[in-house]
Amino acid sequence: MSDRARVGIIGGGIVGSSIAFNLANAGISDVVVIDRGPLPGWGSTGRAAGGFRHQFPHPADIAFSRFAFERFRRFEADTGVDPNLRMHGYLFLAQSQARLDQLRGIHQVQRQAGLSEAVMLDRESVAELVPHVVVDDVLGASFCPLDGFLDPLYIMHGYARAARARGVRFRLGQEVERVVVTNGRVQKLQGPGLDLEVEWAVVAAGAWSGRLLRQLGVELQLAPVRRQIAGTHPLPQLPSDSPMTFDDDGFHFRKDHLGGGGANLIWEDPAEPESFNQEFDVAFGAVLRERLLKRLKDPGEPLLSPRRSWAGLYAVTPDHHPYIGPLRDPAGIVLAAGFSGHGVMHSPATGWSVAQMIANQETPDLTAPYSPYRFERGSQFPATGNIY
Ligand SMILES: Cc1cc2nc3c(=O)[nH]c(=O)nc-3n(C[C@H](O)[C@H](O)[C@H](O)COP(=O)(O)OP(=O)(O)OC[C@H]3O[C@@H](n4cnc5c(N)ncnc54)[C@H](O)[C@@H]3O)c2cc1C
Incomplete structure (x- = not known):
């Protein structure tokens, strides 16, 4: 039987969980987070070193870190979980x-x-x-x-817990094998035991996102x-x-x-x-x-x-910075992947930005530099210096 949600998020790591939490805070709690793992955090999130920093060579990353830092400081008040900052x-x-x-x-x-x-x-x-x-x-x-330093698993858990409390549903142990597109717009997420009709899909499948993009015919490098x-x-x-x-x-x-x-x-x-x-x-x-x-x-x-x-x-990605933003084609799909070693520390700003994109259908200035299409005009991120 087919199920429905306004937003389906593929991937329940720290990025998908932050997006779910921020969507619920923006008034959109008809959200389903789907993760193929039987337990959350077994992608890259639970394997991160837990470092966070402001010292980046580009103002966009510094702004992202500043935003994150403020959120991490009030994280326990927001979610009930101590991020161990x-x-x-x-x-x-x-x-x-x-x-x-x-x-x-x-x-x-x-x-x-x-x-x-x-x-x-x-x-x-x-x-x-x-x-x-x-x-x-x-x-x-x-x-x-x-x-x-902070604790990636606690942060992911805090986001997921607070999102659940606001009505977001989590489906663990279910894999999205097919993103169904009808008339140029996402329509369903499907896999074994999964048939979810959606208005929006978010690809937050970490290092596994490239496979889904290729299936959609989207040519973005993500290794x-x-x-x-x-x-x-x-x-x-x-x-x-x-x-x-x-x-x-x-x-x-x-x-x-x-x-x-x-x-x-x-x-x-x-x-x-x-x-x-x-x-x-x-x-x-x-x-x-x-x-x-x-x-x-x-x-x-x-x-x-x-x-x-x-x-x-x-x-x-080719410039070690994430793709955060809607795909042009098919419509209704937002991408949030490709974070190299920054996905934990930049999860608060990413979650907030993607929620804004879906709730208001506009890209916040904070996030514009991370457009999936930035290479068309040449990435502005420097090729050397504190990339990691
Ligand atoms: C060794 C190491 C050290 C790091 N150190 C840091 C650090 O110090 N600071 C920092 O900020 N970042 C660090 N990172 C990077 C950070 O871990 C990632 O950027 C971040 O965890 C990405 O989160 P995510 O939610 O996008 O991905 P993930 O945590 O990988 O979550 C993606 C989820 O998608 C699920 N999934 C994939 N495909 C499907 C599908 N088809 N259907 C359903 N579910 C699917 C997976 O099961 C997974 O749970 C480090 C990474 C590594 C490997």
Whole structure:
């Protein structure tokens, strides 16, 4: 038997859940969120490192982060769930003059965007801020104390819980296999045991969104790429208030507040091919461990823990920024996917924006830079610098 909803959201991760919550807040609670997983959060959301930052090289991302930060601060009041926000900062170290110049340029953009809290530090100030870090090769750094950590699963859960309380329905364990289009407009979402008539569909299927787009004949690049996090056994020499700390080639580490007090070690493997592989590669973990040994003053002999190391998928677009906005053809479909490593931190602004698009049928200024069609006029997002 066919069922109906005004909006069907494909994907119940942090992005789909935020959209559902924001739609309900905008007065649209005739919404069904469909996720093929038997439990929510087993896509990329539950595998995220839980970092959030304002320090981006483009004003649009800074505005998105500012919006998110305000929402995260009142998240518990809005949803009843504590997002576990810890403002310990992000620290970007420069080990070369070229990187220092780049960080200074990015810092200027941030100041112009009103991010007065971000500062440039010299080596002595870095040593004072993070006495546990080796700074011999450091020329300077940028730091923002508003950046830090939060818990992706709690946030997703908070959004979903509050959306349910406002009347949104969740269908777990159901896969959308077919988006039915009639006369140029979305009509139904179908799969085994699923036949849902909709006015609007939202594609929030994370790294799996490309498959749905291809099925619709939409030619947008969106690739799944494995991203790995190596976790250590408890590491007391890494203070629990230490910032997310980046070397200038992107290697970074954080205190693992939820997983037993070790460190999470993260780096992009530039040779990583496009694939749906989510297996952790211990050889890559060994490389990350070596990097930690070089950066910590007193590293001891950190043990990598198989129980605390994992891999997940980034959904990657050509400029590492998401597609957020309605498709031109077919009509009635809004896309919210392709977040690389920013989908958790940018879920509040994304959810609010998509709700505005459906409720008012207009794209907020905040979100215009993320149009799925931005490449027609050339993406304005810089190709280098703090992308990750
Ligand atoms: C290792 C790693 C570290 C990261 N670190 C950070 C970080 O520090 N900060 C940050 O902001 N972001 C980080 N990210 C990125 C972040 O995890 C993602 O951007 C975010 O989780 C995307 O959320 P989503 O809801 O779009 O996708 P997902 O959480 O993947 O949810 C998509 C859902 O869609 C469902 N689905 C897919 N296809 C279908 C279908 N056909 N029918 C029904 N359901 C379907 C899936 O089951 C899944 O639950 C990291 C990612 C990884 C992998």
